[in-house]
Amino acid sequence: MADYNFYDNVYDVVRLIPKGRVTSYGAIAAYLGSKQSSRVVGYAMMAAGTANPPIPAHRVVNRQGLLTGKFHFGGDTMEQLLASEGVEVIDDKVQHFKVLYWDPAIELTL
DNA sequence: GGATTGACAACAG
DNA sequence: TCTGTTGCCAATC
Numbered sequence: 001m002a003d004y005n006f007y008d009n010v011y012d013v014v015r016l017i018p019k020g021r022v023t024s025y026g027a028i029a030a031y032l033g034s035k036q037s038s039r040v041v042g043y044a045m046m047a048a049g050t051a052n053p054p055i056p057a058h059r060v061v062n063r064q065g066l067l068t069g070k071f072h073f074g075g076d077t078m079e080q081l082l083a084s085e086g087v088e089v090i091d092d093k094v095q096h097f098k099v100l101y102w103d104p105a106i107e108l109t110l
Numbered sequence: 111g112g113a114t115t116g117a118c119a120a121c122a123g
Numbered sequence: 124t125c126t127g128t129t130g131c132c133a134a135t136c
Contacts, residue, residue, distance in 0.1 A: 005133095024118085024119090025117075025118050029119085034131070034132085035118095035119070036119070036120075037118090037130090037132055039116065039130085039131060039132070040116090040131070040132045042118055043116055043117075043132080043133060044117090044133085046116075046117060047134095048117090057117075060117080063118070063120095067117090068117050068118080070117085073117095
């Protein structure tokens with residue numbers, strides 16, 4: 001697929017996130033080439049809730065490890081999914097964020 | 111077709 | 124250190 005769109009590329013990266021890991025919008029944006037397009041990544045995630053196959057958007061959090069988009073999941077679904085994968089979430093924030101952080105720019109470049 | 115919004119991030123004051 | 128503003132790209136109104 002030569003015509004790699006930013007939007008479509010985001011889905012691909014998010015689906016590559018290993019279970020029990022989390023990443024940030026900026027990390028994905030940076031991996032795509034423009035860290036400042038993090039807003040586009042977040043926008044892509046918005047459609048992820050209705051996309052098929054479903055995108056593990058619950059593994060994507062902001063720079064602070066905060067589950068900013070949990071409201072779009074419909075309540076506490078996001079933290080429940082993370083907790084189900086072994087990710088400890090307290091006060092809508094991912095604990096051990098630095099440890100669970102999965103950077104596509106590194107993991108996929110190996 | 112133009113203006114506004116959006117699950118963010120970085121820089122400036 | 125914290126608050127405020129700007130930038131980015133695509134989608135929606």
